[in-house]
Amino acid sequence: xxxxxxxxxxxxxxxxxxxxxxxxxxxxxxxxxxxxxxxxxxxxxxxxxxxxxxxxxxxxxxxxxxxxxxxxxxxxxxxxxxxxxxxxxxxxxxxxxxxxxxxxxxxxxxxxxxxxxxxxxxxxxxxxxxxxxxxxxxxxxxxxxxxxxxxxxxxxxxxxxxxxxxxxxxxxxxxxxxxxxxxxxxxxxxxxxxxxxxxxxxxxxxxxxxxxxxxxxxxxxxxxxxxxxxxxxxxxxxxxxxxxxxxxxxxxxxxxxxxxxxxxxxxxxxxxxxxxxxxxxxxxxxxxxxxxxxxxxxxxxxxxxxxxxxxxxxxxxxxxxxxxxxxxxxxxxxxxxxxxxxx
Amino acid sequence: xxxxxxxxxxxxxxxxxxxxxxxxxxxxxxxxxxxxxxxxxxxxxxxxxxxxxxxxxxxxxxxxxxxxxxxxxxxxxxxxxxxxxxxxxxxxxxxxxxxxxxxxxxxxxxxxxxxxxxxxxxxxxxxxxxxxxxxxxxxxxxxxxxxxxxxxxxxxxxxxxxxxxxxxxxxxxxxxxxxxxxxxxxxxxxxxxxxxxxxxxxxxxxxxxxxxxxxxxxxxxxxxxxxxxxxxxxxxxxxxxxxxxxxxxxxxxxxxxxxxxxxxxxxxxxxxxxxxxxxxxxxxxxxxxxxxxxxxxxxxxxxxxxxxxxxxxxxxxxxxxxxxxxxxxxxxxxxxxxxxxxx
Numbered sequence: 001x002x003x004x005x006x007x008x009x010x011x012x013x014x015x016x017x018x019x020x021x022x023x024x025x026x027x028x029x030x031x032x033x034x035x036x037x038x039x040x041x042x043x044x045x046x047x048x049x050x051x052x053x054x055x056x057x058x059x060x061x062x063x064x065x066x067x068x069x070x071x072x073x074x075x076x077x078x079x080x081x082x083x084x085x086x087x088x089x090x091x092x093x094x095x096x097x098x099x100x101x102x103x104x105x106x107x108x109x110x111x112x113x114x115x116x117x118x119x120x121x122x123x124x125x126x127x128x129x130x131x132x133x134x135x136x137x138x139x140x141x142x143x144x145x146x147x148x149x150x151x152x153x154x155x156x157x158x159x160x161x162x163x164x165x166x167x168x169x170x171x172x173x174x175x176x177x178x179x180x181x182x183x184x185x186x187x188x189x190x191x192x193x194x195x196x197x198x199x200x201x202x203x204x205x206x207x208x209x210x211x212x213x214x215x216x217x218x219x220x221x222x223x224x225x226x227x228x229x230x231x232x233x234x235x236x237x238x239x240x241x242x243x244x245x246x247x248x249x250x251x252x253x254x255x256x257x258x259x260x261x262x263x264x265x266x267x268x269x270x271x272x273x274x275x276x277x278x279x280x281x282x283x284x285x286x287x288x289x290x291x292x293x294x295x296x297x298x299x300x301x302x303x304x305x306x307x308x309x310x311x312x313x314x315x316x317x318x319x320x321x322x323x324x325x326x327x328x329x330x331x332x333x334x335x336x337x338x339x340x341x342x343x
Numbered sequence: 344x345x346x347x348x349x350x351x352x353x354x355x356x357x358x359x360x361x362x363x364x365x366x367x368x369x370x371x372x373x374x375x376x377x378x379x380x381x382x383x384x385x386x387x388x389x390x391x392x393x394x395x396x397x398x399x400x401x402x403x404x405x406x407x408x409x410x411x412x413x414x415x416x417x418x419x420x421x422x423x424x425x426x427x428x429x430x431x432x433x434x435x436x437x438x439x440x441x442x443x444x445x446x447x448x449x450x451x452x453x454x455x456x457x458x459x460x461x462x463x464x465x466x467x468x469x470x471x472x473x474x475x476x477x478x479x480x481x482x483x484x485x486x487x488x489x490x491x492x493x494x495x496x497x498x499x500x501x502x503x504x505x506x507x508x509x510x511x512x513x514x515x516x517x518x519x520x521x522x523x524x525x526x527x528x529x530x531x532x533x534x535x536x537x538x539x540x541x542x543x544x545x546x547x548x549x550x551x552x553x554x555x556x557x558x559x560x561x562x563x564x565x566x567x568x569x570x571x572x573x574x575x576x577x578x579x580x581x582x583x584x585x586x587x588x589x590x591x592x593x594x595x596x597x598x599x600x601x602x603x604x605x606x607x608x609x610x611x612x613x614x615x616x617x618x619x620x621x622x623x624x625x626x627x628x629x630x631x632x633x634x635x636x637x638x639x640x641x642x643x644x645x646x647x648x649x650x651x652x653x654x655x656x657x658x659x660x661x662x663x664x665x666x667x668x669x670x671x672x673x674x675x676x677x678x679x680x681x682x683x684x685x686x
Binding site: 046047049050053054068069070079080082083086089092093096097100103104105106107108109110113115116119120122123126128129148149150151 | 389390392393396397411412413422423425426429432435436439440443446447448449450451452453456458459462463465466469471472491492493494
C-alpha cells in the first residue's frame with residue numbers, strides 16, 4: 001500500500017482508516033477501545049497506526065471519554081521498605097486484584113524525596129489516571145497538600161498528618177486495636193505490660209501507643225520506661241525488646257505494634273532466656289497471614305484487614321470518579337484480637 | 344470572590360486566572376508545569392483550579408508538549424512472584440532510582456492474565472507515558488505483539504518469545520554465563536556436573552541450560568538424567584536437587600540457574616549429608632547482593648548486573664522518545680563468574 005499522500009505531514013485518522021481498509025468511524029472506535037469492533041478490524045487499525053506512526057490525538061479521545069480506566073496507587077516510602085515489609089506487598093497485591101476486578105489498570109508509584117513528590121504531583125495532575133489511592137503516613141509528607149489541589153479523586157489509606165480538610169480516607173482503628181491488645185494482656189493477669197512501638201512520625205504508631213496508654217493508664221514517666229520505638233522493622237523490634245528487658249526486667253507482657261516487630265521481640269526474648277508465653281506474653285498487630293500463624297509460638301495479634309481497607313478505598317475512588325455518592329468521606333475499619341499461643 | 348459568572352458552565356482557564364489574580368498566560372504556564380512561575384502564583388492557580396473544579400484540557404496541553412515525563416515499567420508475572428523473588432525488587436529499585444535521576448516518574452504495572460495484558464495495552468496506547476520497559480519472559484506473553492503495534496518506545500528486558508522483528512531489548516548473556524559456570528566446575532576437576540534449571544517457558548532458563556550443554560557436551564539422554572527444573576524458586580531448587588541426588592548419586596558439582604534455587608540446593612545437600620564444596624561444588628546465577636555473599640558457604644555465582652541492565656534499557660527508551668540515535672537495538676550485557684567458597 002502506498003505511503004500517505006501528504007508526505008511529511010502528520011498522519012490523520014483518515015490515513016489510518018484508509019490503510020486499514022475500514023471506515024473512519026471504525027478506526028475511531030478502535031482508538032477509543034470500544035468493544036463493538038471485530039478483532040480483525042482492531043488488528044488492521046492497530047497495525048496501520050503503527051505503520052504510519054500515527055499519534056492518537058488525546059484531545060479528541062478525552063472529549064469522548066475523560067476516563068483512563070487507570071488508578072494510581074502511591075506509596076510515600078523509601079523503596080527498600082516496600083520490599084522488606086510484607087504489609088506493603090499485601091496492600092499492593094490486594095490493590096492489583098481489586099482494581100483488575102473493577103477493570104482498571106493499577107499504576108504503582110513509589111515516592112520518597114521531595115523531588116519524587118513533585119514529579120508524582122505532575123503525573124497525577126496530568127490526566128493520566130482516574131484517581132489515586134495514597135499511602136503517605138510520614139510527618140512532612142506533602143501529599144495531602146497535593147491532593148487538596150488536584151482535580152482528581154484521591155483516597156488516603158490511613159490518616160496523613162496535618163489538616164484532614166477536604167480529604168477522603170480509609171483508616172484502621174489503630175487506637176482501638178492497641179487498647180484491645182493491652183486490655184487482653186492485663187485481663188490475663190499480667191502486671192507489667194510493655195510496648196514496642198512504631199516510629200513516632202507515623203500516626204498509625206502514635207494511635208496504637210495511645211491505645212496502650214488508655215488501657216494501662218500509664219503516666220509520662222511510666223510510658224517512657226515501658227515503651228521503646230522499634231521502627232516497624234524486625235531488627236528494630238529485637239533491639240527495642242532487649243532495651244525494655246534491660247530497663248524493666250520485671251515486665252511480663254509486651255504489645256508489639258506490628259507483627260514484624262513482634263517477630264524481632266520473640267527473637268530477643270528467646271536470646272534472653274524468657275519463655276513465651278509463660279514468662280512474657282506477646283501480642284502483635286497486623287495479623288499478617290504470612291507471619292502471625294507461623295511464628296514460634298504462633299502469635300496473638302490484632303487483625304487489620306488490608307484487603308478490606310484497599311477494597312473500601314477503591315470503592316470510594318471509583319464512586320468519586322463516577323460522580324456517585326460516597327457512604328462516608330472518612331471510614332475507620334474495625335480491628336479485632338486474634339488469639340494464638342503467644343498470650 | 345464571586346463564583347464564575349457563567350453559572351453551570353464548565354470553568355475556563357480565564358476563570359481560573361481571574362480567581363487566582365494572575366494573567367491567563369501565567370495560569371497556562373502553571374498548567375503546563377513550566378518552571379518560570381513563582382511558587383506563590385503556582386499555589387494561587389492550583390487553589391483556584393481546585394476551588395472551581397477546573398478540568399485541564401488535555402488536548403491543549405498535549406499540543407504544547409507531548410511528553411508526560413513518565414515511563415512505565417511492566418512485569419508480566421503473577422504478583423506473588425514479584426514479592427517473593429528478590430531479583431524483581433532489585434530491578435524495580437534500580438528502575439525507580441535511574442528514572443528519578445532522569446527526572447521521569449516510574450509507573451509500575453503488574454500484568455499476568457490475558458485481561459491484564461489487554462488493559463495494560465489500552466493504558467500504554469493512551470499517551471500516558473513516554474515509553475515502557477517490559478519484562479515479559481513467559482511463552483504465551485502477548486506483550487511483544489502489543490509492543491509492535493504501539494506508537495510508543497518500548498524496550499524489553501531479556502528476550503521475549505517469538506519474533507524479535509522491530510523490538511528493542513537489553514538481554515544478559517545467559518548462555519555465556521551458563522557455559523562459564525559449568526566450565527569452571529569442570530576446570531576444578533569435577534566429573535559429573537548436574538544442573539538445576541529454570542522453567543522451560545523462560546528463555547533466560549533455556550539459554551543457561553544451553554550453556555551447560557555446550558560446556559558438558561551432554562547428549563539428550565545425559566541431559567535428561569543430569570538436569571531438573573527448579574522453577575526459579577528456593578523450594579523448587581531444593582526439590583530438584585533432591586531429585587538429582589536420587590537419580591545421579593555420583594554427581595560432584597551443580598550449576599543452579601538462579602541464586603534462589605542455589606539456596607534451595609544447598610538446603611537439600613545439607614539434608615542429604617553432602618558437604619559443600621568438598622563433596623559437591625555449587626555455582627549459582629545472579630550474584631544477587633542480598634543472597635550470594637550470605638549463604639553457607641558463600642555462593643560462587645554468575646554475576647548479571649540488574650542495575651546496569653535497567654540503566655541501558657532506560658537510556659534506550661529515552662533516546663527513542665527524544666528521537667536520538669540508539670547505539671544498538673539489541674544489547675547483550677556480559678556476565679562474569681564471581682568465585683566464593685561454594686566451588
